[in-house]
Amino acid sequence: MNISKIANLKYFYKHTENVTKTLSFITFFLFIAGIFWGLYIAPKDYLQGDSYRIIYLHVPAAWMSLQVYIVMAVTGFIALVWKIKIMEIISIQSASIGAYFTLIALVTGMIWGKPTWGTYWVWDARLTSELILLFLYIGVIVIYSSFSDKRQGAKISALLAIVGLINIPIIHYSVEWWNTLHQGPTVTKFEKPSAHITMLAPLLYMLLVFNLYFVTVLIKRVRLGIFQREKNTKWMENYLND
Amino acid sequence: MNSIIFKKEIYTYFRSMNYIFLPLIFFFLVISIFPLVIGPNKSLITKIIPGIIWITMIFTTLINSVNFFKDDYNNGVIEMYLTSEKSIEYILFLKIIICWFFTIFPIIIFIPIVSIMFNISLHILTAIFLTLLLGSPILVAIGIFGSALTIGISRNNILGPIITVPFYIPVLIFSASAIESVSNGLPNDLQIYVLLSILLLVLPTMPYLLKYTLRISINN
Amino acid sequence: MKNIDILVDNVSCVRSNNLIFDNISFNLSNGEILFIMGPNGCGKTTLIRTLCGIQNLEDGTIKINNLNIDNPECNFLENLLYIGHNNGLFENLTIYENLEYLNKFDLSNKDEFINNSSQFLKFFKINKYKNYLVSELSQGNKKKVALSRLLFTNKKIWILDEPLSFLDEDSKNNLIKLFLDHINTGGLIITSTHVDFSNYFEKSKYLMMQGIDT
Numbered sequence: 001m002n003i004s005k006i007a008n009l010k011y012f013y014k015h016t017e018n019v020t021k022t023l024s025f026i027t028f029f030l031f032i033a034g035i036f037w038g039l040y041i042a043p044k045d046y047l048q049g050d051s052y053r054i055i056y057l058h059v060p061a062a063w064m065s066l067q068v069y070i071v072m073a074v075t076g077f078i079a080l081v082w083k084i085k086i087m088e089i090i091s092i093q094s095a096s097i098g099a100y101f102t103l104i105a106l107v108t109g110m111i112w113g114k115p116t117w118g119t120y121w122v123w124d125a126r127l128t129s130e131l132i133l134l135f136l137y138i139g140v141i142v143i144y145s146s147f148s149d150k151r152q153g154a155k156i157s158a159l160l161a162i163v164g165l166i167n168i169p170i171i172h173y174s175v176e177w178w179n180t181l182h183q184g185p186t187v188t189k190f191e192k193p194s195a196h197i198t199m200l201a202p203l204l205y206m207l208l209v210f211n212l213y214f215v216t217v218l219i220k221r222v223r224l225g226i227f228q229r230e231k232n233t234k235w236m237e238n239y240l241n242d
Numbered sequence: 243m244n245s246i247i248f249k250k251e252i253y254t255y256f257r258s259m260n261y262i263f264l265p266l267i268f269f270f271l272v273i274s275i276f277p278l279v280i281g282p283n284k285s286l287i288t289k290i291i292p293g294i295i296w297i298t299m300i301f302t303t304l305i306n307s308v309n310f311f312k313d314d315y316n317n318g319v320i321e322m323y324l325t326s327e328k329s330i331e332y333i334l335f336l337k338i339i340i341c342w343f344f345t346i347f348p349i350i351i352f353i354p355i356v357s358i359m360f361n362i363s364l365h366i367l368t369a370i371f372l373t374l375l376l377g378s379p380i381l382v383a384i385g386i387f388g389s390a391l392t393i394g395i396s397r398n399n400i401l402g403p404i405i406t407v408p409f410y411i412p413v414l415i416f417s418a419s420a421i422e423s424v425s426n427g428l429p430n431d432l433q434i435y436v437l438l439s440i441l442l443l444v445l446p447t448m449p450y451l452l453k454y455t456l457r458i459s460i461n462n
Numbered sequence: 463m464k465n466i467d468i469l470v471d472n473v474s475c476v477r478s479n480n481l482i483f484d485n486i487s488f489n490l491s492n493g494e495i496l497f498i499m500g501p502n503g504c505g506k507t508t509l510i511r512t513l514c515g516i517q518n519l520e521d522g523t524i525k526i527n528n529l530n531i532d533n534p535e536c537n538f539l540e541n542l543l544y545i546g547h548n549n550g551l552f553e554n555l556t557i558y559e560n561l562e563y564l565n566k567f568d569l570s571n572k573d574e575f576i577n578n579s580s581q582f583l584k585f586f587k588i589n590k591y592k593n594y595l596v597s598e599l600s601q602g603n604k605k606k607v608a609l610s611r612l613l614f615t616n617k618k619i620w621i622l623d624e625p626l627s628f629l630d631e632d633s634k635n636n637l638i639k640l641f642l643d644h645i646n647t648g649g650l651i652i653t654s655t656h657v658d659f660s661n662y663f664e665k666s667k668y669l670m671m672q673g674i675d676t
Binding site: 132135136138139142143146147149152155156159160163164167170171174175177178181 | 387391392394395401404405407408409411412415416418419451454455458459461462
C-alpha cells in the first residue's frame with residue numbers, strides 16, 4: 001500500500017467508516033468464544049483449581065500493556081522524525097488504550113492474588129513494574145492534555161514516550177533484581193514452557209483477540225482524533241454533509 | 243569561551259544566596275517532620291532513615307528543578323541560544339553540573355548532621371554518602387529534562403514531578419539496595435558500579451537530549 | 463566579502479491549529495533592508511521566528527544561497543543575529559556582563575569589545591548603567607542593551623523584531639544610523655515594525671502582511 005495514502009488523514013477517515021462496525025462484531029464474538037474456552041473448556045490447574053482462569057484476562061492484558069507502549073513509542077518516533085500527522089494521532093490514542101490495558105492487568109492481577117496469596121496486593125516484580133508502567137502512561141497522557149497546541153503536545157509526549165521506552169527494561173530488571181534479593185523468584189512468573197498445551201492454547205488465542213480488540217478500538221479512536229483535529233476544515237464539512 | 247560563560251552560571255547562585263540555602267533548609271525541614279509522624283520509635287527510624295533521606299532528596303531535587311528553564315524561556319534567552327552558531331550543549335552541561343554543585347552538594351555535605359540527628363553508624367553513613375554523591379547528579383539531570391519538557395505549560399508545578407519520578411526509580415532501587423547491603427554486612431560493589439555507570443551514561447547524553455527538547459518546546 | 467541571498471518561497475505557518483500566515487514570499491540580498499509591516503496579530507513575529515529557524519513551517523522553503531536553512535551545510539546561524547522582542551538578556555547580570563557574555567555569540571572580536579566597550583555603551587547612552595543589573599533597568603534601557611549587540615557583531619544578517627519599540631528619539635535615530643552603516647557595508651536587515659522609517663533608506667523592500675480572515 002502506498003504509505004503516503006495511509007498517512008493522509010482524509011484517506012484514512014473515509015475508508016475506515018464501515019470497517020469499525022464489522023471489526024467490533026468480530027472482536028466481540030471471538031472474545032466471548034475465548035472466555036468460554038478459558039472458563040469451561042480448559043482443564044483445572046492441579047495447584048490452583050479454577051482460580052487460575054483469571055490469567056486468560058490477566059496475561060494478555062499485561063502483554064498488551066507492554067506491546068501498546070512499544071507501538072506508542074515507535075509511532076511517536078516516526079511522528080517526530082518524519083512528521084507524519086496520523087502517527088501523532090495513533091501514538092496519543094495508543095497511550096489511553098495502553099493505560100486501560102495496564103489497569104486491567106493490575107485489577108485482574110489483584111483478583112488473582114486474593115485466592116492465591118491471600119492478599120490483593122503484593123510488591124513483587126511484575127505487579128510493581130506494571131504499576132510503574134501505568135504511571136508512565138499517565139505521564140504521557142497528562143502531558144499531552146496540558147498543551148493547548150496539540151501539534152506541540154504530540155511532539156513532547158512522543159519524546160517522553162520514547163525516553164520512557166528506554167526506561168522500561170531498566171525499571172523492570174531493577175525491580176526484579178530488588179525482588180529476588182528479598183523474596184526469591186516471583187510468584188507471577190509466566191509458566192510458558194511448563195504449561196500444558198490445553199492451557200496454553202486459549203491463552204495464545206486470547207492474546208490474538210486482545211490484539212484484535214486493540215486494533216478495533218485504535219481505529220475508532222484515531223477516527224475520533226482526526227475528527228477533533230480537522231473538524232474545522234473544508235474537507236471534513238463536505239464529508240459530513242454527504 | 244570558558245570564563246564568562248562559566249562565571250555567569252556561578253553568578254546566578256552567588257548573587258542570590260537563596261539558591262544555595264533554600265534547598266538545604268527544605269531538606270532538613272522535611273527530614274525533621276518524619277519522626278513526628280512515625281513516632282519516637284528509635285529502632286524503626288534508624289532502620290528506615292536511608293529511605294527517608296533518599297525520598298527527601300528526591301522531593302528537594304524535584305522542587306528545585308521544576309522551573310529550571312522558566313526564567314530563561316521568558317527572557318528570550320533560550321531563543322538566543324538556539325539562534326546562535328555556538329554549541330549550546332556545553333552550556334547545558336555546565337548548567338546541570340553547577341546547579342547540582344550549588345543546590346544539592348551542600349545538602350550532601352551536611353548529611354553527617356543527619357547522622358547525629360538519627361544515630362546512623364559510620365559505615366551506613368558512608369554508604370548513604372556515596373549513593374547520594376553518585377545518584378543526586380542523575381536526579382538533577384533527569385529533573386532538568388522534565389523541566390525542559392514542561393516549559394510551555396503554565397502551572398506545571400505538579401506535572402513536572404509526575405513525569406520525572408518514574409525515571410528516578412532505578413536510581414532509587416540501587417541506592418537503597420546499596421545501603422541495605424552494607425547494613426546487612428554484605429558488599430555493595432555491584433550497586434555502586436551500576437549507579438556509576440548510570441551517571442556516566444546520563445550526564446554526557448543529557449545535554450544533547452535537552453537541546454532537542456528545548457528546540458521543540460520553544461516552537462509553539 | 464560574502465554574498466548572501468535569502469530566498470523565501472511561499473511559506474505558511476500554523477500554530478495551535480490556526481493558520482497564521484500563508485503564501486509569503488520575498489528575496490533579499492546584500493545591502494538590502496526588508497520592512498515587515500501589518501496590523502497586530504498578522505503574524506510578523508511568527509514569520510520572523512520561522513526565518514530564524516525556531517518555528518516550524520507548514521509549507522514552503524527558506525533558502526540562503528540556494529541551501530535550505532534546515533540543511534546543516536547551510537550554516538546560516540553563523541551569519542544570523544536575531545534580537546526578538548524578548549530581548550534575550552540575563553536579568554541577574556549587569557549590562558557589561560551581559561554584553562561580555564553575548565559577545566561570545568555574535569561573531570565579535572573580543573579585544574575590540576574590551577578596548578572599546580565604554581565607547582559602545584555611550585552609543586545608546588547606557589554607559590552610566592554599566593554596572594546595574596539588567597533587572598533594575600527600564601524597558602527602554604533593556605532594549606538598548608539588547609540592541610548594543612549590533613555594535614560589536616560581524617554577522618551579516620540582522621533579523622530584528624520591532625527594534626524601535628520603547629526607544630527614545632535619540633536612540634531611534636542612532637539605531638537608524640547603525641542600520642544605514644550596516645546596509646552600506648553589505649549587510650542585510652529584516653525588521654518588523656509599526657513605524658515606517660524606510661524613508662531613511664534608498665532601496666527598501668516591503669512585506670505587508672494582512673493576517674488571515676477566519
